[in-house]
Each structure stands twice: as C-alpha cells, then as structure tokens.
Amino acid sequence: MSEEQSKNLSRxxxxxxxxxxxxxxxxxxxREMQSELGDNRVPKDDAEG
Structure with a gap:
C-alpha cells in the first residue's frame, strides 16, 4: 500500500x-431525555385496540 493510501485509510x-x-x-x-420524560409511550398492541 502506498503512503497516500495509508494516510487515507487512517483518516x-x-x-x-x-x-x-x-x-x-x-x-x-x-436515553437520558426519555428517562426524564418518563416512558409514556403506548405499547403497539394496546394502541391497535
């Protein structure tokens, strides 16, 4: 591998x-924002009715 290819790879x-x-x-x-807000999401099964 040439030196330029080596530099590009490291970049x-x-x-x-x-x-x-x-x-x-x-x-x-x-995750932090979700824990601050609480997990108020409705599970998918309950939302479908």
Whole structure:
C-alpha cells in the first residue's frame, strides 16, 4: 500500500471512530431525555385496540 493510501485509510478510520463516538453520545442523550420524560409511550398492541 502506498503512503497516500495509508494516510487515507487512517483518516477514514478516524472519521469512523468519530462517527461511532457521536452515535454513542446521541443515544445516551436520547436515553437520558426519555428517562426524564418518563416512558409514556403506548405499547403497539394496546394502541391497535
């Protein structure tokens, strides 16, 4: 592999890691918001009547 390809791969790996980190943070924020609001969702079976 050439040096340029190696740099691009490491850049892609860094971007992928940042995306995973961002996804984990967003999921944690969503869970936190959901717990603050309480789980007031109606289960799908009950909603259909």
């Amino acid at each position: 892609e790996e860094r971007l992928a890691a940042k995306l995973r980190e961002n996804l984990r943070r967003r999921k944690a924020q969503g």
